[in-house]
Amino acid sequence: MKLQKETKESAKAERAHGVWYDDACGTAFALELIGERWSLLIVRELMLGARRFSDLRASLPGISAKVLTDRLEGLEAAGVLLRRKLPPPAAAQVYELTEWGYLAEPAIQELGRWAARSPAHDPRLPLSPVSLMLSLRTMIDHAAARALAATIAFDVGGERFLARLAGGELAIARAADGDPAPDFTVTTPVALPFLRVVYGKQPLGEVMAEGELTVTGDRDLAERVFALFALPPKCG
Amino acid sequence: MKLQKETKESAKAERAHGVWYDDACGTAFALELIGERWSLLIVRELMLGARRFSDLRASLPGISAKVLTDRLEGLEAAGVLLRRKLPPPAAAQVYELTEWGYLAEPAIQELGRWAARSPAHDPRLPLSPVSLMLSLRTMIDHAAARALAATIAFDVGGERFLARLAGGELAIARAADGDPAPDFTVTTPVALPFLRVVYGKQPLGEVMAEGELTVTGDRDLAERVFALFALPPKCG
DNA sequence: CAGAATCCCATTCGATACTG
């Protein structure tokens, strides 16, 4: 009886550290770190830089304060992110991925690439600004992109990013003060109209005529850049 | 009141279909498909071919019959796997990944590769035979492997596989009757001793002297093949 | 606004027992 109780208690303690699977497999260990509901989506939202509690809440429709708090604690304990106090006068607290946390991007991309091939995937749900930017980096045709270079400013629902296309890679960062002038600027209140252009291959003029999406600057370059993106073929 | 109740009920119904995140992001959708506890590990166990209920239970220490049943249902509904009746006289039921299910391997690999870089990863826990084989395919140095070709038979705790190294790739399948004669054979009751050789870089002779691991056949080729594998560098 | 603390119900889990 005693023994059984101790076993149960230690099992409980292990669970608190996130030890569910007794398995040396790296994939199983990954699931102990980021396999809880919401965890990986929080990591995704941090992938383009530090964010505040309320930013995260706003980007993750449906998450509660409690759950977000719990997950941030868990991810911090796992070494995936750090909690950092901004220097005064901002004095806000932000959450930022560790160096190793940032290395999770390929895994996130592979999962997304795989799921996008499901016949059941519905690309018309809402998409956070960060997700949109990451999806571009995931779905770009690297080979074709080598032939192009561009500096692109994005404003998605007020969140601003600067993307630099060069050498077949798309580097993305949050917009900052010293940013160079972009070749063109994409402005849209929500992701969907832009998705219809890059993945739905709807003509840019048509979507712009609806009034939500605007592209200013080198429109011709923009069209050639947008042609670089495509969803993977559906399977089954 | 009425409205609230309906909202709750529809939320419940959605949850039953696995709609947790209201998010077009492919990663979020992937998590709806394979993000439940155990789901991705079940997929991993099926990655090298169809298995039975009891095989899966044996390979996933700690999973209960109920949870395994639930997950198999969910994964079948998601289109990740199929339940198939073997023709008589075997007449057993097996679970097998769909074509699209098999495409999840890169995502599983990226997760494993990432998690293996955590300082907290403990590679001395038990490892299922399938995990061991998949980890080899994940951690091989493709560039260096191009210089070698080999046919290798594995017997890990009674589960037998045939691996073919060629063109920098490691193809792995369960052993079958018409298999060609291997260049060498690796036999071990559990994964650990073999892990110590390929990832711990412990001398093969030393590990074999302990008596658990045996390598028969072209021992020299074996040593050169084993040198192709390495864990990614720890981070932080 | 950022988050901790509490409450509480629904779901989930795992153990055990049972069945064709």
Added chain:
DNA sequence: CAGTATCGAATGGGATTCTG
């Protein structure tokens, strides 16, 4: 062997409240 049935316990997560 391949699950199903049942049940108590643990957990999860939403709502609300409180604090700095």
